[in-house]
Amino acid sequence: MNRSDITSLLENVRKTLATSHILNFDNPLSLSDGDYYNLTGLSKQQFNELSSYIVSARQTNVRSVRTCIAVLLTKLRTGLPNHILGTIFSLTKSQVQRCIHSARVSLMQDFVPHFIGFQHISHEDFVQNHTTPIAKTLFANDSEDTAIIVMDGTYIYLQKSADYEFQRLSYSLHKNRPLVKQMVIVGTDGYILSVLGPYFAKRKNNDAAITKT
Known part of the structure; x- marks a missing residue:
């Protein structure tokens, strides 16, 4: 997000707070679909569906699930x-930190x-729905x-850490910046099957070495 996006977001939050005084995600009627999207990046329906999966979190009077x-989603967005x-x-x-x-x-x-990892989908389902005919041929x-997968390493760039040891392990000489690597495993139609990692940016953590772990 750029500066204008942040300014627009804060203005939307200000308007919402002016009318409702508090952001209440427990009352579906207190926030519009646009409010949900501006803050979390999800529509109200998507947010409700995501929340329905959460059963292990402890509910308190101060912070609901x-x-x-x-x-968390507002922080990430x-x-x-x-x-x-x-x-x-x-x-x-x-309280924000605990949330x-x-x-x-x-x-x-x-x-x-339910959505990432080798256990979330059967072999038959993956072959039938996520392995393209041309790949089979x-x-x-x-x-x-036969299930056919594509594996490729990708990067998540980081800010410079105040922890010297972590900064040393995460600094990539190849990219000249701190990062961690992940190995993304997808079907031939682009369906994400699983993600391995993250791995430090050490030389030995190249794509070939990661696939052997």
């Missing part, structure tokens, strides 16, 4: 500091396994029971 998810998020959501900085941690752990436990002699 939906609020925790909203705080805008990159706003925690103290500003606290002002927007009427939470303290420490982000709770939402991240819950999403990894309750949501991600070129690489599997038209076999109807």
Whole structure:
């Protein structure tokens, strides 16, 4: 997001707070579909569906499951500091930190396994729906029971860390900046099957070495 996007987002938040006084994600009628998208990047329906998967998070009077998810998604979408998020959501900085941690752990436990990872889809489903006919012809002699995958490494760029050890491990001499690597495994139609990593940017963590782990 650029500066104008952030300015527009904050203006939308200001208008929302002026009418509702508090961002209430627990009341579906208190925020419009546009408000949901501006803050989280998801429509109201998508947000509701995402929230329905979360069963492990602890609900409190201060922070609900939906609020925790909203705080995390707003953080990811805008990159706003925690103290500003606290002002927007009427939470303290420490409460924002706990919200982000709770939402991240819950999403990894309750949501991600349904959509990412080798266990989330059967071999038959993957072959039938995510292996293209041309790939079967070129690489599997038209076999109807062979899954064909594509593996490629990608980068997530990071800010410079104040932790010397982490900065040393994450600094890439090839890209001349801090990063971590992930190996993305997709079907021949582009369907994301799984993601391996992240891995530090050390020389030995090249694509060939990662595929052997």
